[in-house]
Amino acid sequence: MNERGQRRPARPQRSRPAPRKSGPRRPPEIDAARQVAFDVLRAVREKDAYANLMLPQLLRERRVTGRDAALATELTYGAARAQGLLDAVIAACVDRPLEKTDPVVLDALRLGAYQLLRTRIPEHAAVGSTVDLVRAEAGSWATGFANAILRTVSTKDEAQWLDELAPDEEKDSIGAYALRTAHPRWVARSFAEALGDKGADLKAALEADDERPEVHLVARPGEISADELAAITGGDPAPYSPYGVRLPAGAGDPADAEPVRERLAAVQDEGSQLCAVAATKAPLSGSDERWLDLCAGPGGKAALLGALAKISGARVDAVEKAPHRARLVENATTGLPVTVHVGDGRESGLEPGYDRVLVDAPCSGLGALRRRPEARWRRKPSDVADLTKLQGELLVAALDLVRPGGVVAYVVCSPHLAETEGVVGEIARRTKSEVLDARGFFPGVPQLGEGPYVQLWPHRHGTDAMFCALLRKP
Numbered sequence: 001m002n003e004r005g006q007r008r009p010a011r012p013q014r015s016r017p018a019p020r021k022s023g024p025r026r027p028p029e030i031d032a033a034r035q036v037a038f039d040v041l042r043a044v045r046e047k048d049a050y051a052n053l054m055l056p057q058l059l060r061e062r063r064v065t066g067r068d069a070a071l072a073t074e075l076t077y078g079a080a081r082a083q084g085l086l087d088a089v090i091a092a093c094v095d096r097p098l099e100k101t102d103p104v105v106l107d108a109l110r111l112g113a114y115q116l117l118r119t120r121i122p123e124h125a126a127v128g129s130t131v132d133l134v135r136a137e138a139g140s141w142a143t144g145f146a147n148a149i150l151r152t153v154s155t156k157d158e159a160q161w162l163d164e165l166a167p168d169e170e171k172d173s174i175g176a177y178a179l180r181t182a183h184p185r186w187v188a189r190s191f192a193e194a195l196g197d198k199g200a201d202l203k204a205a206l207e208a209d210d211e212r213p214e215v216h217l218v219a220r221p222g223e224i225s226a227d228e229l230a231a232i233t234g235g236d237p238a239p240y241s242p243y244g245v246r247l248p249a250g251a252g253d254p255a256d257a258e259p260v261r262e263r264l265a266a267v268q269d270e271g272s273q274l275c276a277v278a279a280t281k282a283p284l285s286g287s288d289e290r291w292l293d294l295c296a297g298p299g300g301k302a303a304l305l306g307a308l309a310k311i312s313g314a315r316v317d318a319v320e321k322a323p324h325r326a327r328l329v330e331n332a333t334t335g336l337p338v339t340v341h342v343g344d345g346r347e348s349g350l351e352p353g354y355d356r357v358l359v360d361a362p363c364s365g366l367g368a369l370r371r372r373p374e375a376r377w378r379r380k381p382s383d384v385a386d387l388t389k390l391q392g393e394l395l396v397a398a399l400d401l402v403r404p405g406g407v408v409a410y411v412v413c414s415p416h417l418a419e420t421e422g423v424v425g426e427i428a429r430r431t432k433s434e435v436l437d438a439r440g441f442f443p444g445v446p447q448l449g450e451g452p453y454v455q456l457w458p459h460r461h462g463t464d465a466m467f468c469a470l471l472r473k474p
């Protein structure tokens with residue numbers, strides 16, 4: 001019995017019985033939307049697939065469209081994003097550790113629990129369709145177990161489960177907000193450290209991070225204005241970026257918008273636009289013609305830098321280590337004064353003396369978790385240590401390549417202090433570089449704190465949580 005006096009369903013045996021040899025067996029009919037959602041969740045777990053790449057591909061291949069496609073999207077992204085919360089609820093309904101549950105059954109249970117807790121799908125449909133999935137994917141041996149778990153899940157709504165399972169907000173606000181917004185505790189803690197707050201600000205940050213992001217477009221400077229792009233796409237000019245447009249929710253696939261197809265515009269978070277623009281704005285004395293993007297793939301910032309360089313008469317070198325991503329940079333910068341180099345930014349072999357260098361370093365991506373539903377559960381705290389070493393080495397290489405008096409912009413899409421202030425503080429000290437107050441190069445952007453660094457946030461700025469530091473070489 002559990003603490004609520006309900007009998008907990010027994011765990012299903014992991015060794016599956018041999019399939020029946022005789023008798024007709026009618027396969028359960030699984031609707032296309034749930035089958036797609038299940039297949040994506042399984043591939044995410046088994047093959048490290050990216051849900052946001054695999055889902056559109058499966059929908060296309062299986063010709064799932066309209067309301068079915070919308071349901072598949074809601075279930076896939078919703079269940080992937082809420083995995084930790086769903087697991088906590090499922091674990092409270094099973095009498096053994098969750099790790100001992102057959103992973104295929106667990107994938108289906110997450111999908112079922114998501115429907116019960118976070119959608120208006122009727123209980124009988126959520127439970128029945130999940131049990132059918134379990135029968136088809138794992139075997140009849142697990143259907144009784146799945147049915148019993150989901151019946152127990154359905155005895156409470158999400159708020160009641162959270163009241164039961166979440167830590168007391170007074171005693172452990174990080175744990176409480178982490179569970180309530182379906183974030184791993186270590187991620188919530190890293191947000192709290194960056195915000196310097198464990199209360200209302202942290203709660204707002206995590207809540208905003210759990211919402212589906214708006215789509216932002218960048219209007220290519222010199223080709224189309226943000227106002228024109230907004231008028232064509234039905235979006236609004238972005239509040240801070242002079243080139244940004246924010247599209248309304250449900251505006252359809254932005255890749256289909258005519259200006260995007262004609263390469264006058266591209267999809268790019270407003271925070272990324274602001275950081276790329278800031279890299280071009282810090283004042284220089286002397287020449288301002290040679291720019292470098294040291295980590296360029298897939299080329300979003302390189303394209304914006306290239307368009308601005310074309311206007312000002314500068315040229316951009318763009319370095320990318322992964323050949324397939326370097327090809328994406330080539331593609332994104334066609335027609336712009338950008339030369340792409342495949343290589344390691346730490347030993348690029350390029351001639352030093354750049355006026356400006358952008359280091360948009362590989363990072364944990366904790367600032368863009370909204371965009372990749374499963375990412376928050378895939379990332380591990382140990383990833384950060386490996387990344388900070390690489391980030392520091394790339395920043396040192398950038399400072400070697402920039403001329404005295406030139407500017408290096410260090411950007412990461414993460415608010416984790418080790419990847420942001422930790423890397424910059426140490427390298428600036430070691431190289432005796434001047435840390436500029438970056439806030440002055442984000443005009444009109446509110447709530448930038450005390451500087452000298454800029455940390456953007458979804459709950460404050462509606463952007464990804466991008467970090468930007470500007471260093472001047474002595």
Ligand SMILES: C[S@@+](CC[C@H](N)C(=O)[O-])C[C@H]1O[C@@H](n2cnc3c(N)ncnc32)[C@H](O)[C@@H]1O
Binds near residue numbers: 345
């Ligand atoms: C955050 S992404 C850059 C995003 C890009 N600036 C944009 O706006 O589209 C980091 C990139 O650095 C690349 N990278 C990783 N290690 C690298 C290295 N040692 N030298 C150069 N590029 C590297 C990754 O392949 C990845 O494409």
